[in-house]
Amino acid sequence: MNKLELPSPLVTSHWLAQHLNHPGLVVLDASWHMPASGRSGFEEWQRQRIPSARYFDFDGRIKDQRASLPHMLPDEDLFAREVSALGISNHHNIVIYDSLGIFAAPRAWWMFRAMGHDRVAVLNGGLPAWQGAGQPLEQGPPAAVVPGRFTARRQPRWIADAAMVEQALQNNDYRVLDARSRERFSGATADPRPGVRPGHMPGAVCLPFNELLKDGHLLPVEQLSTAFASLVSPEQKLICSCGSGVTAAILALAAERAGYHQIAVYDGSWAEWGGASHLPVEQNQ
Template sequence: MSALNISSPLVSASWLAEHLSAPNLIVLDATWFLPGSERDAQKEWREKRIPGARFFDFDNQIALPSAPFPHMLPEPAHFSREVEALGISDESQIVVYDSQGVFSAPRVWWMFRTMGHDQVAVLDGGLPAWEAEGNVVEQGEPSAFDMGKFDACYQAQWVIDGDSLLQHLNTPDVQVLDARAAARFYGTQPEPRQGVRSGHMPSAKSLPFGQLLKDGHFLPAEQLQHRFDAVSDADQRLIFSCGSGVTACILALAAELAGRKQLTVYDGSWTEWGATYKYPVV
């Protein structure tokens, strides 16, 4: 089979089944569970995965060491070293999925985009969609694979820190969109992490990530466009936030599918903002 070229940031289970044996395709399981779930994503990957899928641990292994906030984006050299150990090279075509449909996989899509790798897509519907179409799964330890050669090329426009975001809060050409549930956004439901204030950033708007999905799949592009048009102008830079920088990436991917161009994720998200008292909260 000839080398593959990924032309969309979202692929279907049928597309992946057709191209699974492409020589430059690498499938990544990026399943992650919220703290307190008592589920072990890596253990579940060993028990059931798309054939050949490698586990991408953005919570501990491919994250900034000793960061004060969860799963912060690592330095480019760290990222390159870790993905090379997964057999990923600059020429690799990457499909990322998770076991919950669409939840944590967009985080890894965003990480690769931030590191300058555009040939990456998310599996729409994730592992449930793969199984629903009757495709096989495998279990046990993965087969051996060769080391990759990956050179990260950091794209600063994809990520922002708290101090920089503070300077943009009241800028007309920027709109902050918060992916948390509306009750958390408005402060009527307490935050799950201790020491984190309730509420939202001044001038931010609520766009819960679940409004962009149906049955574990993204809404059609036209409907996504309507969702973003309702909360932002077409030419605004969109900055996405959530609880800890995971579901914000669902918004980022949905915005790209909707045709938006200036997309940025606040990596520390509310875990950082709500716990840092110099940052204002409404």
């Protein structure tokens, strides 16, 4: 069997269909929905999925179980244990998708990168693109998997905390990008989380994640490069933030596609910053 190589951090439904049965490939469904939607990514995966896809639960199981903030990155031991239970070993190539196109899958992609695994990609267009291409779906109870042996190696360069963001906001070598809507960024719209202030970090720049997408697909590289070039210089290091660290990862994936190499995600994002009274908040309604 030929060795499998992922062509980029973003793969098409056509590529995935060609390689779906390769023993070196694992497909993960990382679907997650905003709490107000009433939808369950796990329950939807149980009913219907890309054949052989396993469920990557970053909101329930694969998170820091002690953190008060939502779905924070776990430590290496928990990540390795849960990923091994999904039948994944360090030699595997991983393709991650979600049921909305591109929404939650980049969060799981970033988690693998932050844990030292580079052989990981996101399915462009997600489950809707797979279905739209006429590819088969698997229904009914998912099959059991043979556990793998995965070793996690935390990569600090991919991860930002509040202290790092505070320093970055005062340093021209960095640019902090906020993936939330312009209304939430400006403070014109209240934050959906109780006790979290509206507004943004002083010095941060708004780049709503949905402006980098079209029909559930990430924009072509040329358009991504144009979007970032207007806000970030090539030598600046990027820190991506959002509401709770999910759509910030869309910016991180898009930035990598656009040719940036020094990218971190602020894991606590606005859920932490807006909820901490000692951290500065700016509004420009």
